Amino acid sequence: MKERNIFAFFHTMDKAEAAANELKKRGFATVQVDRFSPLPGGGKDTDLDAEIHGILRRQANSLTTSTLGLPPVNNDLRVLATAHPDASGMADGSPFYHSEDICVTVITNEERYDEAYEILERYGAHF
Known part of the structure; x- marks a missing residue:
């Protein structure tokens, strides 16, 4: 078969x-x-609330921390996250609010x- x-x-x-x-x-x-997900926290459960709680109260030391609210991650993952359109605020004109x-x-x-x-x-x- x-x-x-x-x-x-x-x-x-x-x-x-x-x-x-x-x-x-x-x-x-x-x-x-x-x-x-190409970002940390992917998988079926993507709730990062516990990890990013207080993002507005702590110092943002990177683009991914201030725009995506990612916790400190290794540099390889951070580069991937920074390349994500949501990190920079730039968009490609796609009508989708997030990827599939x-x-x-x-x-x-x-x-x-x-x-x-x-x-x-x-x-x-x-x-």
């Missing part, structure tokens, strides 16, 4: 999880929802590929 995979991207966790639940109800066994940082991964056989693709599309996935 030849397997195929689909990586579908969403703006919101609600839509991604709804699509994943629909796929599971239809019998797709391998379905996974992940959030990814939620991925639904589906592994299916060739015969059911189109069905899975259509389900994801119905929930607003981008490919």
